[in-house]
Amino acid sequence: xxxxxxxxxxxxxxxxxxxxxxxxxxxxxxxxxxxxxxxxxxxxxxxxxxxxxxxxxxxxxxxxxxxxxxxxxxxxxxxxxxxx
Amino acid sequence: xxxxxxxxxxxxxxxxxxxxxxxxxxxxxxxxxxxxxxxxxxxxxxxxxxxxxxxxxxxxxxxxxxxxxxxxxxxxxxxxxxxxxxxxxxxxxxxxxxxxxxxxxxxxxxxxxxxxxxxxxxxxxxxxxxxxxxxxxxxxxxxxxxxxxxxxxxxxxxxxxxxxxxxxxxxxxxxxxxxxxxxxxxxxxxxxxxxxxxxxxxxxxxxxxxxxxxxxxxxxxxxxxxxxxxxxxxxxxxxxxxxxxxxxxxxxxxxxxxxxxxxxxxxxxxxxxxxxxxxxxxxxxxxxxxxxxxxxxxxxxxxxxxxxxxxxxxxxxxxxxxxxxxxxxxxxxxxxxxxxxxxxxxxxxxxxxxxxxxxxxxxxxxxxxxxxxxxxxxxxxxxxxxxxxxxxxxxxxxxxxxxxxxxxxxxxxxxxxxxxxxxxxxxxxxxxxxxxxxxxxxxxxxxxxxxxxxxxxxxxxxxxxxxxxxxxxxxxxxxxxxxxxxxxxxxxxxxxxxxxxxxxxxxxxxxxxxxxxxxxxxxxxxxxxxxxxxxxxxxxxxxxxxxxxxxxxxxxxxxxxxxxxxxxxxxxxxxxxxxxxxxxxxxxxxxxxxxxxxxxxxx
Numbered sequence: 001x002x003x004x005x006x007x008x009x010x011x012x013x014x015x016x017x018x019x020x021x022x023x024x025x026x027x028x029x030x031x032x033x034x035x036x037x038x039x040x041x042x043x044x045x046x047x048x049x050x051x052x053x054x055x056x057x058x059x060x061x062x063x064x065x066x067x068x069x070x071x072x073x074x075x076x077x078x079x080x081x082x083x084x
Numbered sequence: 085x086x087x088x089x090x091x092x093x094x095x096x097x098x099x100x101x102x103x104x105x106x107x108x109x110x111x112x113x114x115x116x117x118x119x120x121x122x123x124x125x126x127x128x129x130x131x132x133x134x135x136x137x138x139x140x141x142x143x144x145x146x147x148x149x150x151x152x153x154x155x156x157x158x159x160x161x162x163x164x165x166x167x168x169x170x171x172x173x174x175x176x177x178x179x180x181x182x183x184x185x186x187x188x189x190x191x192x193x194x195x196x197x198x199x200x201x202x203x204x205x206x207x208x209x210x211x212x213x214x215x216x217x218x219x220x221x222x223x224x225x226x227x228x229x230x231x232x233x234x235x236x237x238x239x240x241x242x243x244x245x246x247x248x249x250x251x252x253x254x255x256x257x258x259x260x261x262x263x264x265x266x267x268x269x270x271x272x273x274x275x276x277x278x279x280x281x282x283x284x285x286x287x288x289x290x291x292x293x294x295x296x297x298x299x300x301x302x303x304x305x306x307x308x309x310x311x312x313x314x315x316x317x318x319x320x321x322x323x324x325x326x327x328x329x330x331x332x333x334x335x336x337x338x339x340x341x342x343x344x345x346x347x348x349x350x351x352x353x354x355x356x357x358x359x360x361x362x363x364x365x366x367x368x369x370x371x372x373x374x375x376x377x378x379x380x381x382x383x384x385x386x387x388x389x390x391x392x393x394x395x396x397x398x399x400x401x402x403x404x405x406x407x408x409x410x411x412x413x414x415x416x417x418x419x420x421x422x423x424x425x426x427x428x429x430x431x432x433x434x435x436x437x438x439x440x441x442x443x444x445x446x447x448x449x450x451x452x453x454x455x456x457x458x459x460x461x462x463x464x465x466x467x468x469x470x471x472x473x474x475x476x477x478x479x480x481x482x483x484x485x486x487x488x489x490x491x492x493x494x495x496x497x498x499x500x501x502x503x504x505x506x507x508x509x510x511x512x513x514x515x516x517x518x519x520x521x522x523x524x525x526x527x528x529x530x531x532x533x534x535x536x537x538x539x540x541x542x543x544x545x546x547x548x549x550x551x552x553x554x555x556x557x558x559x560x561x562x563x564x565x566x567x568x569x570x571x572x573x574x575x576x577x578x579x580x581x582x583x584x585x586x587x588x589x590x591x592x593x594x595x596x597x598x599x600x601x602x603x604x605x606x607x608x609x610x611x612x613x614x615x616x617x618x619x620x621x622x623x624x625x626x627x628x629x630x631x632x633x634x635x636x637x638x639x640x641x642x643x644x645x646x647x648x649x650x651x652x653x654x655x656x657x658x659x660x661x662x663x664x665x666x667x668x669x670x671x672x673x674x675x676x677x678x679x680x681x682x683x684x685x686x687x
Contacts (some may be wrong), residue, residue, distance in 0.1 A: 031198070031618050031621075032197060032198075033196075033197050033198070033621050033625075034614070034617060034618050034621055037627070038197075039557065039625070039626060039627050040196060040343075040557065040559075040625035040626065041343060041370060041557060043196070043197045043625070044340070044343040044344045045344070047344055048344040048345060051131075051344075057131060059224060060195050060224055060225065060340070061200075061224070061227060061228075063195060063196075063197055063198075064195040064196075064197075064198070064199055064200035064203060064228070065198070065200050066197060066198055067197065067198030067622070068198075071198070072197075
């Protein structure tokens with residue numbers, strides 16, 4: 001499980017790097033859109049990059065609950081393993 | 085569509101197979117009754133470009149009629165809230181309300197990253213404002229809706245499946261009269277003070293009839309493609325209701341998937357040889373930016389004959405960029421069809437002439453700014469003082485337009501003023517809000533649109549807005565909502581914040597919030613700016629420039645009210661006076677700025 005978490009997190013950072021190369025290293029508990037300075041169109045761009053890399057689609061509910069990289073990561077890991 | 089059954093169908097055909105009628109029906113239900121006799125309908129694509137559902141109008145009618153017998157007991161004229169996600173079930177529920185004599189209330193289906201609470205709050209407020217008796221949401225959104233309606237006395241909150249088990253009447257309900265309400269449309273309203281426009285059957289039908297007979301006439305080869313949200317007037321009235329009323333097939337891409345993969349829009353247009361699609365200017369910009377040369381090679385957009393553009397200020401440059409990028413794919417710049425409208429008028433007020441593309445009028449910007457005169461600049465004039473405004477065409481037949489000065493007196497051509505409108509498709513008022521209705525709707529039937537513009541040769545040119553509304557990346561934002569968020573912070577007192585937007589050289593708007601506070605500690609100031617920015621981001625998904633200023637900086641009118649227009653003017657003056665070292669999205673003013681930025685960088 002922790003291995004999955006680590007790989008999902010690195011995928012999220014990789015995707016973020018495509019949109020904001022200098023934001024790849026932001027803290028896991030920092031407000032993602034705020035810290036990486038993403039507007040709503042760029043957020044959608046980020047979601048697409050993540051979806052394409054992980055070959056899954058991220059439901060609105062998962063997006064709506066994730067403010068940080070850590071939360072987004074947890075949400076995606078939960079998707080991959082089925083809801084607890 | 086049955087979710088359990090494997091899905092093999094192909095798209096609904098462009099040719100419906102029946103004699104085409106151009107929206108000449110007394111009610112929305114009568115329009116669907118007729119469309120159901122043909123083969124055309126709605127097609128739903130997912131974010132990968134795969135066809136996931138089709139809903140021919142015959143099936144839409146059958147399902148809506150069946151559902152209407154279950155909805156009718158909720159009470160004629162009662163409101164039913166519908167989360168307007170791009171989904172076949174929304175269409176079924178909307179038309180079921182039509183047959184049952186209920187008033188559907190489409191609600192937004194858009195959530196920002198981490199925006200769960202804000203979205204739920206917003207839904208709850210709209211459900212309350214509309215006094216809905218029940219609420220529908222498609223599966224992806226039903227969790228939000230259930231939470232939003234907790235503690236409210238709704239008969240039922242659920243998906244179409246949940247509504248399908250309500251007890252059914254034995255008979256089909258009496259169809260609606262033209263004088264009955266067709267729907268409530270929440271529009272461009274502040275999130276704190278929502279305004280639901282009440283639109284009758286006869287109003288929406290009058291507008292559709294004018295649009296499809298005078299705005300742009302349809303041909304038997306026409307096919308629509310749309311990613312516009314179902315909860316905006318252009319997407320709901322223009323596309324969903326308009327295509328049923330004209331028996332045309334539509335290929336839908338959910339708005340969220342368009343935002344993620346804008347190129348899919350063009351792929352679908354190319355694939356299905358669609359001829360008509362509408363978008364606000366930012367949709368064209370988003371597409372043009374993401375396109376790669378390999379994309380354009382694979383596209384054939386030569387069938388696209390009406391590329392409608394509206395819903396926000398149109399800048400000639402935006403359209404021209406899109407057209408140049410896609411010229412090699414067969415896109416013709418003359419397909420652009422600028423239009424002007426608002427939900428208070430059901431949808432459309434005017435359309436530019438067809439097949440000429442977007443034409444503009446270049447006027448002397450100084451004369452316009454200081455005297456409100458829109459004086460055309462001669463072509464040979466080279467002084468860089470001209471500004472181009474887009475020709476939005478003449479009002480549709482049956483509609484009167486007046487440009488009025490501050491005292492309400494009509495102005496002649498080429499004089500700027502508030503645009504007033506009278507015609508057969510105006511709203512009856514804002515639901516449950518007679519005061520707000522009276523503010524914009526006069527006893528003799530004139531609507532104050534709150535937009536500023538001028539007429540030349542009978543054509544309308546929009547130059548701005550009298551109301552404080554900001555439009556950021558296609559989203560309507562009211563300054564009072566941003567100010568309210570700032571005032572939630574302990575350091576900020578009521579009336580200590582002023583919001584407005586500034587326009588960049590390329591015409592795009594940026595939101596600015598000037599906040600005055602007594603705090604002097606740079607660390608605390610940085611924290612305040614960050615909290616406000618975060619709150620705005622979560623609620624609205626936009627960047628907002630925050631400027632913190634000392635007390636008594638914000639300008640007030642003689643009656644003590646904050647003046648947003650003066651605050652804006654002073655902000656621009658301050659910004660021009662200081663050498664701006666603006667980091668994107670966070671501009672903190674005055675001498676404290678350097679210290680605050682250093683703090684933020686260190687944290």
